[in-house]
Structure formats: C-alpha cells, structure tokens
Amino acid sequence: DADVTQTPRNRITKTGKRIMLECSQTKGHDRMYWYRQDPGLGLRLIYYSFDVKDINKGEISDGYSVSRQAQAKFSLSLESAIPNQTALYFCATSPFGTGNYNEQFFGPGTRLTVL
Amino acid sequence: AQSVTQPDIHITVSEGASLELRCNYSYGATPYLFWYVQSPGQGLQLLLKYFSGDTLVQGIKGFEAEFKRSQSSFNLRKPSVHWSDAAEYFCAVGTNAGGTSYGKLTFGQGTILTVHP
Numbered sequence: 001d002a003d004v005t006q007t008p009r010n011r012i013t014k015t016g017k018r019i020m021l022e023c024s025q026t027k028g029h030d031r032m033y034w035y036r037q038d039p040g041l042g043l044r045l046i047y048y049s050f051d052v053k054d055i056n057k058g059e060i061s062d063g064y065s066v067s068r069q070a071q072a073k074f075s076l077s078l079e080s081a082i083p084n085q086t087a088l089y090f091c092a093t094s095p096f097g098t099g100n101y102n103e104q105f106f107g108p109g110t111r112l113t114v115l
Numbered sequence: 116a117q118s119v120t121q122p123d124i125h126i127t128v129s130e131g132a133s134l135e136l137r138c139n140y141s142y143g144a145t146p147y148l149f150w151y152v153q154s155p156g157q158g159l160q161l162l163l164k165y166f167s168g169d170t171l172v173q174g175i176k177g178f179e180a181e182f183k184r185s186q187s188s189f190n191l192r193k194p195s196v197h198w199s200d201a202a203e204y205f206c207a208v209g210t211n212a213g214g215t216s217y218g219k220l221t222f223g224q225g226t227i228l229t230v231h232p
Contacts, residue, residue: 040124042121042225045220106151106160109158
C-alpha cells in the first residue's frame with residue numbers, strides 16, 4: 001500500500017464550485033504539505049502543517065484553505081474554484097526532528113480541471 | 116529567501132549518452148539540496164540529497180550530483196542514459212533556518228528529459 005494517498009486522482013469541476021482534495025499518510029510523519037504544479041513553474045507551496053494545531057500559509061495560499069483533521073489527514077479546499085486553479089496538486093509529508101534534513105515524501109497527485 | 120533555477124526547460128539525449136542537468140541555488144547559508152524525479156502520471160521520487168560532507172553524492176538509478184559551493188550549483192549527472200530515464204527532474208533547496216521556515220522546500224522549474232532510442 002502507498003504511504004501517501006490522495007483522493008480523488010482526477011477531478012473536473014465548474015467555476016464557483018467548492019472542491020476538497022484529501023491526503024492521507026501512513027508514514028507517521030508530523031509535517032504535511034500541499035503543492036500545486038504548473039508547467040514551467042515547478043512546485044509551489046500552498047499550505048503546510050507541522051502538527052495538528054499548526055497551519056501555515058505558503059507562497060500561493062489565496063483562494064485555498066486547509067484542514068488538518070488528524071496527524072494522518074490533511075485536506076485542501078477550494079472554496080469557489082476558478083479556471084486558473086486548474087493544476088496538478090501534490091500532498092507531501094516529512095518527519096519532525098533533527099536529522100530529517102527536510103526530505104519530503106510525495107503522494108501520486110490529483111489532477112484538477114476547473115471549467 | 117532561497118531560490119532555485121534550472122536553466123534548461125527541456126533536454127533531449129540519445130540512449131546511452133551521458134547526461135548533465137543543471138541546478139543553481141540561492142541561499143545565504145549551507146543549503147540542503149535534493150533532486151527529485153517525476154515519471155509521467157506519477158508523484159515525485161527522491162533521487163539523491165546533499166546535507167554535508169562529501170560533495171559528490173550518489174543516488175538511485177545510477178545518478179550522482181556534485182555540490183559546488185563556489186558556483187552555487189548542484190548538477191545532476193548520469194554516465195549512460197536509459198530510455199526509462201525519460202521524465203521531469205526537479206532540483207530543490209531546503210533550509211536549516213528556524214521557526215516556520217524549517218522543513219520547507221523550494222523547487223526549481225523542472226527539466227523535462229526526452230530520451231531518443
């Protein structure tokens with residue numbers, strides 16, 4: 001079984017709809033991240049969470065919100081989807097503590113299309 | 116703030132040829148450096164990482180990378196490319212700064228590798 005799972009894997013929606021992307025992990029990591037990938041722009045950080053009570057904005061958080069329901073679950077919501085939020089979304093995790101050296105482990109991605 | 120530049124958007128090589136993908140970073144202290152690979156339809160997989168010590172690091176799938184502090188570079192190399200290496204490659208820099216910066220990665224724009232038979 002995959003250590004980091006994302007649901008759904010593909011989603012097509014319409015402008016103005018509310019969308020939730022879910023991420024679950026079995027790695028036991030404290031830290032979780034949401035990125036979006038656009039061609040030619042690499043991965044950009046949307047939100048990250050260092051534990052259940054700690055949520056931080058990344059570089060492109062406008063139009064997005066997150067919820068850390070448990071150590072293993074981190075959801076990303078688009079309150080009112082717009083076409084320029086069409087992208088590939090990745091969830092990632094990393095362990096806490098000295099010596100982890102920031103290595104992150106990625107889920108398979110969710111391809112979101114907003115019409 | 117840190118940044119990463121991958122100057123080559125797309126590289127094409129023949130199978131069996133050598134490969135070098137370039138990565139330049141900007142960060143005020145010693146960085147943590149990573150190369151990830153993304154195969155079509157897949158998530159990102161870590162190829163190798165540099166934290167300290169030997170500046171030439173070995174990774175999976177026959178890849179290696181060399182950290183050159185004087186050039187702020189961390190180029191990825193492979194002596195003989197296989198068709199299965201066709202993918203997109205991302206360089207990333209992490210910080211050892213404290214507070215909410217700790218644990219964050221900044222990614223480059225990516226380099227798409229095409230391998231001709």
